Amino acid sequence: MTNAFASEWIKLRRRSLFYGSYAAVVAVSCLVTVLTFSTAGHNAATGPAGESTPLSQLAQSGGSVNGLEGSLTILGVIAFAIAASQMAMEYGQGTLRNLLVRQPRRFVFLAGKFLAISTFMIGAVALATVASIVVAFAMAHTRGVSTDQWTMLSGLQSMGTGFINVALATVGYALLGMALGIVLRSSVAAVAIGIAYLLPVEQILASTVTSTAGYLPGQLLSAVAQGGTSTIGYAHSLVGALLFLAVAATAGSVLFIRRDVTS
């Protein structure tokens, strides 16, 4: 598996993908952090752009990673798109036949590839976490939000927990992307269908039929990233997301192992 992991990383390190993805992830997390602080008021309010966070909540121990957690949907979409295209392009470009001649144990190949994409995304989230926290400190200063609790032990723990939750959710999105890439074998189709579902379809479904939110993969992963929400508890989101991911991983693996490589 380490060979498959190292091999995949050669592809992930190519300049356009590496710097492009990392820059996008950092930019998104910083932007959301800026927006979180700049739209925060003394009380929680719901506007056209969504629910704003009260300044008092930002001053609590988890305030430093509030923006990072809020950026999960876009981070997830980026992870989904990268994983789906990295998987589907092997079919589309015909490179899969070369790869499977060199590593005929298909599950080992797939596991190594997933591990490489996961570490790639965890690296991106780590960078986004650092950037987001730096921006949060700057924004807290401009909005007069106290950062005393951020630097206490509980604040540092919140930073760690926030990073782990966002990283877990991002890896979950990546797994869903890989599975869809295997099913569709086309980068364009996998990314387009995946994003169309995760953004408009699921968002509309969750907001119109609120009872479904706890059973939709994107909503569950979003709740994992935030450590649970007011409507979906952390344990529920974790178990629900894991169930979805287990089904996706099993279906993707079985299909990948059993299907003839004709491209």
Added chain:
Amino acid sequence: MRHQPLETSGQRPAATVDASLPLALSTSGLTKSFGGRTAVSSLNLAIPRGVISGFVGPNGAGKTTTMRMLLGLISPSAGSGEVLGADLGHPQRFLHRVGAMIESPAFYPALSGRKNLDVLARLGGIPPVNISRALRRVSLVDRAADSFRTYSLGMKQRLGIAAALLPDPDLLILDEPTNGLDPAGIVEMRNLLRSLSSEGITIFVSSHQLSEIAQVCKHLVVISTGRMVFQGHIGDLMSRTRPLLRATPEVPGQLGPLERLAGGLGMVTHLEHGSLVAHGDSTMAARLFRAAAQADITLVQLDVLRPSLEDTFLALTAGPAGGATVDPGPWALEGSDD
């Protein structure tokens, strides 16, 4: 006169293969169906070690599907086989000794030639030193740092061969390696295959360039519509196609009497552009010459024409069963109906 190919629905007996050579690759009843369509049917391959074996057949004959099955990319619907002594059903037991290029060379456009090989070498646990060696072998060292998308078709093909050579293979499976190459590239590829073969590497190569196959291969497998129509040494195949006699009398009015003479000698003939054409070898030519002389017919031309591999291939694969749509011409195989 229309000649039907010999045994287009059955298989040549294994006796056509040199039994003294151990086999690099063998299959028994190898079959692949996609839905209701059978792409490869009951293929019994026997490829000797250390030779260059050609794999030819019309488009859609099942060559690539067969090669994919040999590489574990496609699972057979039925049948079994061995590659380098290991069970075909467990590709991990033999693929570390096999190099392959299937269809067009497929690589990552944004990565350099060297990085592309690095991806495959790392995946297969192949030492990095093999990358430089493979690049040198195909004369791509100078362009190794350039991205794959800037390569010409010939360079892409050479990188495909380099990728196949990465594991120091005992067996090379190459699908149309001369596709898209210019004449110089084809000669280069031919020399490379000969050089690799001289090192003891078994090469199983498919090609549409029959003249190339004739120049580099000792052993040949011909398939058509998924079925084997010949397997053995090229010489055996060529000897199965009857030579043609072409006789032209000095006086055109003697063509009729000459045809009757030939018929009397048991030849099956037809007339073509003022000449008599018949199936027969040099012995038959001598008999016809003597008979013509005795009948006061002066021949200004008497040729024995040997078929090319292309002629033989078309005769083998002609007709609805064979799948080829090109007229096989006057050539016929031994044992076929006249």
